[in-house]
Amino acid sequence: MKKEKIFFWTSTITIFMFEGVMPALTSQSEMAKEGIRHLGYPEYFGNALVVFKILGVLALVIPQVPKTLKEWAYAGFVFDFLFAAISHYAVDGLGVQTFFPFVVLAVLMVSYYYFHKLDAAKEKTA
Template structure:
């Protein structure tokens, strides 16, 4: 696979994560629907605020090229934990439902972003 394809796949998947985990929470976290979603899962209101702050910061870390690699790895790990926790929380509260697919789909997108991030790093060192 050439450098152009690697960059395209990395940036496409990373922008999807940025929009879903950074922009969307920043714009919607204080809506009543978002607050009710957090309460429905049994979490206190402050958890939603904390989660939003970490999601926005993590999304910025992934999208800004100058951020050190170690910090990016923490952001990738944080988002992986977030998607796994979302899956488990929804499963525990609502049982098997079509909504369980969403965090798994985004976990897959995140994994592709991480894989192609490392491919880009390897291309830079060669």
């Protein structure tokens, strides 16, 4: 189970950094605000998105959070990454910005896979 924990925590902390820490620290910068405007979204949407991202990553990294809430957080991030890719494609066409959300989505899927693997092992020992 040690390997599974390493994969889970490495991928989950990566998501925590990309989707929690970075947005929390940079969301009020002019560059972030311009990025939201560039995609055609109002500024309040970016603010709401940051709040939900922070709540989502907290749900993923706090072990005491119920499994159902973690599932909702994972689902929310899947929608976030898919719609980010769609938005970038619609505005800018194919490019790095269009594909980068899929890279982060792959990291999220590693976290999700090992979350269930560890949960199943925990249920066997209980």
